[in-house]
Amino acid sequence: MSLPPVYILAIESSCDDTSASVLRGAEALSNVVATQHIHEEYGGVVPELASRAHQQHIVPLVHQALAKANIDKKQLSAIAFTRGPGLLGSLLVGTSFAKSLSLGLGIPLIEVNHMEAHVLAHFLETPGKQPPPFPFLAMTISGGHTQIIRVDDYFRMEILGETLDDAAGEAFDKSAKLLGFPYPGGPLIDKHAAQGDPTRFTFPIPKVGGFDFSFSGLKTSILYFLQRETAANPDFISQNRDDICASIQYTIVRILMQKLRKASKATGIKHVAIGGGVSANSGIRQALKDAEREWGWTTYIPPFEYCTDNAAMIGIVGYFKYLQGDFATLNVSAKARYRLGS
Structure with missing residues (x-):
């Protein structure tokens, strides 16, 4: 006699993307995302506006996810949600909704660490792709985080190195802002870099010990470089935009790959996976290949839809936790700072 399928409703609301997904086992039946474009006019995410937008989006998105999966809410086995890390106001919206629906349906509640989800997104069933075997190295790269993680099992992970200040995604976005690009500017640097010469301009590689990263000094050097060049030639950026973008991207990718190679040599692990929004960058993908x-x-490189913040990755963690009976109580609260493994 076969067991009934496990259906997980997952909710992600850690920053400025609201997402809902329905999983049947490790298969995502739906994965819908509402992006908040209101932040573009401010040049970055405004926390209060983000939490208000989550409140507007979450109910319609959950309905859409259930409808797309052709699942009635009464068929759900559990609800998984992002507990942290992230913007507290945004996390509270998802946490409160998940707790209320869990109570109303009388089904288990599962809390998920957002960074853990980026790592385990590789275990979502994807045609033509196999998940990495244990142990493997995972590098999570996003606007708020840059980490190298040793993964020995689904829930045995060790942070080997992380950024000491700014994340790689922030370095991309802040550099893009200096170049006059709208928010989010990281993808625009990637687009222009494809047409440029990555060796045209040289930026410093930070000297940081171990497997840790630092990007604040790089941002400062790019700022001073642009100030110096535009003082001599006001049209410098417009005349050299592609080469500047290519050189910035080349430097950031080089920093990431140097640390990743160092971690691989130290651990002897040659199975390497990436995750997080910046893993969609073509330069990083090419460097891995x-x-x-x-x-x-x-x-191991995830499909684009599982790189940026999405609920399917929350759902796969929820599925593995469901199999272990690892459920949260209704007393669980959102955590803006939620370290991996805590």
Whole structure:
């Protein structure tokens, strides 16, 4: 006699994307995302506006996710939600909704660490892709986080290195702002970099010990470089935009890959996975593919829809926790700072 399928409703609301997903086991039946465009006019995410937008989006999105999955809410086995880390106001919206629906339906509640979800997104069933075997190295790269993690099992992870100040995604976005690009500017740097010469301009590689990162000094050097060049030639940026973007991207990717290679050599692990919004960057993806040939790695790159913040990745963590009976109580609260493994 076969067991009934496990259906997980997942909710993600850690920053400025509201998302809902329905999983049947490890398969995402739906994964819908509402992006908040209101932040573009402010050049960055405004926390209060983000939480208000989550309140507007969450109910319609959950209805849409259920409808797209062709699932009635009474068929759900559990509800998984992002507990943290993230913007507290945004997290509170998702946490409160998940707790209320869990109570109303009388089904288990599962809390999920957002960074853990980026790592385990590789275990979502994806045609033509296999998940990495344990142990593997995971590099999570986003606007708020840059980490190298040793993953020995679904819930045994160790942070080997992380950023000491700014994240790689912030370095991309702040550099883009200096170049006059609208928010979010990281993807625009990637677009222009494809047409530029990555060796045209040289930026410093920060000297940071161990497997940790630092990007604040790089941002400052880019600022001073642009100020100096535009003082001599007001049209410098417009005349050299592609080469500037290519050089910035080349430097950031080089910083990431140097640390990742160092971690691989120290641990002997050659299965390497990436995750987080910045893992959609074409320069990073190409560098990983080059590493397969040069360093003998086997690399794992998630589909674009699972790179940025999405509820399907929350759902896969929820599924594995459901199988272990790892449920939260209704006393659970959102945590803006929620360290991996805590």
